[in-house]
Amino acid sequence: MKTLGYYNGKIAELEEMTVPMLDRAAYFGDGVYDVAISRNKRIFALEEHLDRFMNSCKLLRITPSHTKEELASLFSSLLGKMDSGDQMIYFQYSRGSALRSHTFDPDMKPNLWVMIKPMTLKKNPKPLFCMTMEDTRFFHCNIKTINLIPNVLAAQEAEERGLDECIFHRGEEVTECAHSNVSILKDGVLVTHPTDNLILPGIARAHLIRACKALGIGVEERPFTLDELMDADEILVTSTTKLICPVVEIDKKPVAGKDQTRLSALCTYLWDEFERETN
């Protein structure tokens, strides 16, 4: 198949799939999701994605109707139906289906959605041109919910300005990006926002931290400011679908580019790890 949609057991090409109007995702955005990538039908860091998915369920009081093992085996059988090439695997639980009411039955059976589509993970991604924007999101950014309106609007604004990503800040404090995490290198140390309720605990960010530790690069998990961002030696954007990309421009000003040695060691480390685990 070229693309694949799965909804509670039904499978077809994505364009042919429909979902019921009573699915609470449709009118409340009441659900959680996760995104992983596969190469050679092997899903990179699947265990970490499943752990985060289960944690998002717990925080949103959605009772999973699958174990992690059942989900892993389902994804593997769905990937088996796909054409060759890198794939993006999106999976989502909506809380369930019911007539519209804010309150919910805590035992409601969730609806499982899976969407698989081809993607190309580029080994040497181009450096990113970014903009900044006040972070107007809520205080549950650690939960990977499907409520992404501020992220959608920020990503759209960046694209309409010919840019790659939008970096959010709350006042002076940099949080993360519209669809990725952002960290800086300064004086040989990686500084990255702590995993509190203001950012998504990115899987690629976690791999970046482990890469730093393996390479003897210090890590400080603390908030950093817009001034620190603009003055950083390097700026690193991480996400599952980009892995790691350097930033070279923010708000039309040239930035970073001052610690290419550590930057390229980190990029190489993360790419080698990805290629090893999906080989």
Ligand code: PLP
């Ligand atoms: N932050 C936000 C808001 C995101 O949407 C994403 C990815 O979708 C990330 C961070 C990066 O997370 P991950 O590395 O798990 O893909």
